[in-house]
Amino acid sequence: MSAAAQFVRQGKKIVAIGRNYSDHIKELNNAKTKEPFFFLKPTTSYLPTGGKVEIPRGIIAHHEVELGLVIGKGGRDISQDAAESHIAGYALAVDMTARNMQDEVKKKGLPWSAVKGFDTFTPIGSFIPKSAVSDAHDLTLSLKINGAIKQNGTTGDMIFRIPRLIEHISSIVTLEEGDLILTGTPSGVGPVNPGDSIECVLADPTGKVLAELNFTAESRSGGYQFTP
8 A cells, every 4th residue: 555545644744725615715704815825734633534523622613524635746846737647546534623713813813723733623534546536626525414414515616626736735835645635615614513423425426425434523621722
């Protein structure tokens, strides 16, 4: 098995794209960006399917289901034409966000690292080989909480497509084998509460399920406490 297929254990970074779906931009009253916008998440935030997201004290945690892109061949200044050759495969992921904390730090112009980087804040499914996906821009992303649909979107609605994301990121930060790029979330984001059961599905245009991701949520008893 390649290092890319073992990205959860061996990948060095998670590069998360923000504001890549118009409806999600509108629902949070954010401004559209002229070029891809990204932030970094620590790999210590990975949570394998079946695990429990820990919600820190004082935090309102929101779900954001996303298509993850696993880098198979590293590089710097990768062109859009060459981008496909650097992809090893995909993974279904959720970018958990401490929303009330994010609202506070945005007002103050402070970094988002803690907002996105708590342990367990990147639930992740199994590796999907590139050969299993005929068109990464024609997939359905869905998320249910306790059986109720909350997010249901298509990767065809991405503002910046995958080759452009790889080109942009690699022009700033060298991409390495096993790195994960989170490509943005469709609309419908909202709170995850202790005791909730979350089910996510990635499917192709025929309805064939390519990946499932399931986890639950619980309160974290110790550690950090957010006080506005």
